[in-house]
Amino acid sequence: MIPDYYEFQNSVKILSGKKALENIPFELYNLQASRPIVLTNEMLEKIGLVQTVIKSFAEQEISVGAIYTDIPADSSIEVVNDAARVFREQECDSIIAIGGGSVIDTAKGLSIVITQGSDDIMEYMGSEIITRKNPLPFIVVPTTAGTGSETTLVAVIANHKRKVKMEFLSYNLLPDVAVLDPRMTTTLPPRLTASTGIDALSHAVEGYTCLQKNPLSDAYAFAAINLIREYLDLAVEKGTDAKARLAMANASMLAGVAFSNSMVGLVHAIGHACGGVSQVPHGDAMGILLPWCMEYNMDKLGELYAQLLLPLAGADIYAATPAEKRGQKAADTIREMTSRFNKICGLPVSLQQAGVKKEDLGRIAKTALNDGAVIINPKESEYEDILAILNKAY
């Protein structure tokens, strides 16, 4: 299928593999920078991951302007502005983000403040508002394998004063380089490995099926799911397996490219709401909701889900499943996967297990309705539809 029209951009250079970190100074040199600010969080510093990166710079010409660790689990405008103060005080000329979604989002926010020269990033809120000004070298080292933020054009940053989550979408937020080094994810505990891995899977499935899908995003989504099928179980069960870790880091990055360009839909709209209202961790929500939302979308997207059975379950199962049953089988395959992780590491498979209160379902549905991801879902969904999905997933 070829869309009448589409746009696609993935300009991120990928460094993937053993000793990838050691190439960061060269990449900085290539981008004409030499004094990065390192953004990360306290936990990652405590467990030594930041040190691993800094040590990899040994014998190379680079000076780190500052290491900023004060980043909470939810990135906010206050943190972004504070990081900008440090960036300017220490006369930094580039950003290295070491972390997961919130660190990378903070880094994107910092990049907006510095490149646009404005302390009020609220005026850049929205889609494709940020233009390319004073490019700031920006390198990302992901420490989870799920968000795919290293290859996405989006940043979500909270404004606590005005009680809003500000969304920024711009191709100019894409990092210059993403560094996937297995050393960065080997310490991720099984439960988090499973949860973030399922998040990546949800990006690939939604990326393959949403309104803006195109031949390029399709290729990325397919490749991501193939890697997830082959390596997610191994990464969960044997975290020290460097090959599995590297494969999952790649899967996450590939799925990030896919959904950055075709966007996410209903699963994410409801998942964000579960996080906002009931603090369900994002990946957990994805695992719980993905099969139910697929079933909701089945009449519209069944054929596409059927195609995904091939990377999800492998060639043998795909060939053995009659064509008209492949879509449903794809949803079932994901259910089997999450219940395996439920047994191995306690990944929740229902909203109840995830600690959601039944009386909050209405509020979750209402919040989901206002999420940007709703209009990208190919099937329309209203309040009652979402509530019905939530009740099934409970």
Add this chain to the structure above:
Amino acid sequence: MGGDIIATTKVVIGKKPVKMTVARIIFWFLGRGFQAAAKHDSRIRQEVAEWSPDCSIILKINPRGPVMTVRKVDGKLKYMGSSQPQDLELAIYFKNIEGAIPVLTGQKGLAQAYAEHRFTLRGDIGLGMSVVRCMYLLETYLFPGFITKKILKRVPKKQVSSFKIYLATLFG
């Protein structure tokens, strides 16, 4: 094929007067229609009720217009013509006239146009979603059924007749 020929030729950027006029007329209809539907359809009323007071929203075709502005005044939605207020809460900018025409003439849905990056959006995307839902309802009244069936993922039920909204749009 010398480069010097290009350097000395004055390049004239053309105009598209017919399409621009069509867009201007439809913007007027949309603005007036939005105001009318906000009065008669409880779902649009509900959406507008949740916007902040004095919230103003513009729809513009870049770079030179036309422009359609609506504003919440005393809790009600009001069409403000093509004024461009300073305190905009949401701005939807079509990148060019060619991206706007299919949407304005009912050949393409808003969601599809968003997916195709036909417009940029300045402001809160949540508010943008609210406007999109209003537009879906508005389109249900203003466009004939065979069009809405094509461009909307699901056609909402009308609360009043299209005739009533048309009357209010033209004379209300």
